[in-house]
Amino acid sequence: MTGVTATSPLMLDANATEPLRPQARAAVLAALDLGGNPSSVHAAGRTARRMLEACREQVAARFGAKPQEVVFTSGGTEANALAVRGLGRGRRVLVGATEHAAVRAAAPGAETLPVLSDGTADLEALAALLAVGAPALVCLMAANNETGVLHPLDAVLALCRRHGALLHVDAVQAAGRLPLDLAAMGADSLALSGHKLGGPPGAGALLLRSGLELPALIAGGGQERGRRGGTEPLPAIAGFAVAAEAADPAASVRLGRLRDRIEAGVRALAPEVTIAGSAAPRLPNTACIILPGVPAETQVIALDLAGIRVSAGAACSSGKVARSHVLEAMGFAEHAGCGIRVSLPWNATDDAPERFLAAWAAMRNRISGRPSGSPRDPDGCPSRRAA
């Protein structure tokens, strides 16, 4: 066994799921002990209801919303579907080319909004799309799950407002990692996922601006002001709320330094490498490393054997061998299947870059059969489309 596999595995797949924060774990276990259905009127139910509403206030305060603007859901996929289906009724739906499948699938007839080669929304194309036709719903994510690229949402929102469009933001990856404030952003809805910010899986939320209404996707029971039926999963919600509170965007600065060391390292080791979206503002914890000619699956499996857990694109499609629609949209035509996603969790240790780079160098030298070369212009990539 090598030194790498002898130690515990190195989890660099936070964009699939963040490790559960200790505070969130304690909140989950406490809520499990509490029991009770928040809709029951007896003592046990009222206690559960108080806790649920406290969680709602906590989530609202954390993300600049009012408590009544918080609709708890089973997670980010449901929150996105609820918003896109609901707000998209009677509107044209414009969906960013690099959006998560949860958003794209919720609007099968949507028009695609292209992105530039750096992964950010093409604002000129957006302006042109909004200038004609019926009022639209624009769906753009705050941060991309594969590349970490951030869209210029201020400019997007200004365009939306000018043309009477609504803006739904999938903030699943941005929440907890960047400052996020519904009121300050001015977006109409925001989708959140508990387990992507260090809470347990099984709870998320849609923040829906007051005054907007939408039909429930899951009907029955009248919970969540009629916007989402079903007994609220208090343990998962409690863990979500506490994790949201504990997730400090300022801590991302440290992750950003680790990420930058990883990127500088791979570039130094292999001049052929491209970091997708590196020219754009990005999440500090995410690096999408393209090793041309080497299928992402091969890279991921080789790293896994060395005890390094990364992924090829989104976790939900991990099992399938497919080219990344995100990288394709950014113009990485033939290399769209060659990108791995390295995403640092909140508890990444400072030795993560060195451990990763040791395994990555071994993998790269073995697979590509080439010795390490000298660094070259990191942003140069022949397959990139002009902006």
Next chain:
Amino acid sequence: MRPNRPVYLDNHATTPVDPRVLAAMRPWWEENFANPHSVEHVMGRAAEEVVEAARAELAALVGAEAREIVLTSGATEANNLAIKGAARFAASHGSERRRIVTVATEHKCVLESVRDLAIEGFEPVVLPVGPDGLLDLDALRAAVDEHTLLVSVMAVNNEIGVIQDLPAIGVITRQAGALFHTDAAQGCGRIPLDVEEIQADLLSISGHKIYGPKGIGALYLRRRPRVRIAPLFSGGGQERGVRSGTLPAPLAVGLGEAARLAAIEGPLDAGRIREQRDRFLAALRAEVPEVRLNGHPERRVPGNINLTFPGGVDAQAIMAAAPEICVSTGSACSSAEIEPSYVLRAIGLPEAEARATLRIGIGRFTSPADVDLAAARLAAAWRHALSEARKAAE
């Protein structure tokens, strides 16, 4: 039981998590937090394996195959998915059938799903029930024909605990070539349920009604003959594309363990629960002889006691006078409503009697001391409420 702890007799609204379920879930919160869809790495695969084991336990509980189990966020979602999913899939694949047959005493999420479908051009038929709460099978036969797409009848009613004749309903439905869905949120784990015996095509299960966690449930989806449904929402394509979203591995593990325990201990629970029920009823009737049990006297789950109190008292007043006893006036989701239960109205209770009715749900962890205390406190609370009502009337 600690003296100051409330007595929890509302096991239809939600059940406490079994300590063994909690123990099974803990490692998946404390050690391996991986996304079960991250099958490229070893921790993700371990999470996937344990989710699949849970799926198998759940399948075994209802006589299904593991791959026929779709994990959802709960029974409400499973009911929505079954009813809307089956109807929308059929309609979008050329079926001429439009009728959706259900029953007046179904859970709200079933009735609302059917109502949502009416807006989409389907034809809902909501059948009445008899005074005993059971569906009249002749009425069902008359309503189900070659135009019927789906029949949705719950296994066990959440308010009055009656058990519908699912095998007979399954036969009637299948003979008409329609799909049969049953909301088994209250039935699963409490009565033996086998999808072959009842000929169900779709069956909904809830985690937190079988001593498992909240936030997880399941839909049984028949494979032979194959039943197809449209998803409520899509995305990552999990659960064979029928239900997208990251599976909450700890909750799935909890649901699997709850199902395993229910399969082993369900019959034992039922016997013990029946004893507590009889003990409670005997004690209460000794003090309030005219109390009346609603719903069929035999065809019911042992844990349910739906009682109308005499003397024209308001059940809310009884609850208020016995705050340490956690019971309810109806289903939890409508607990806060002032309107009397639509289930009780459907079995023919006049409004005044419906308002004088309490739902008591005995569960796996109810002790004889619990029911003794509950009977004494509720009897005293009834006397108190009665005297208050008489004072007010004077």
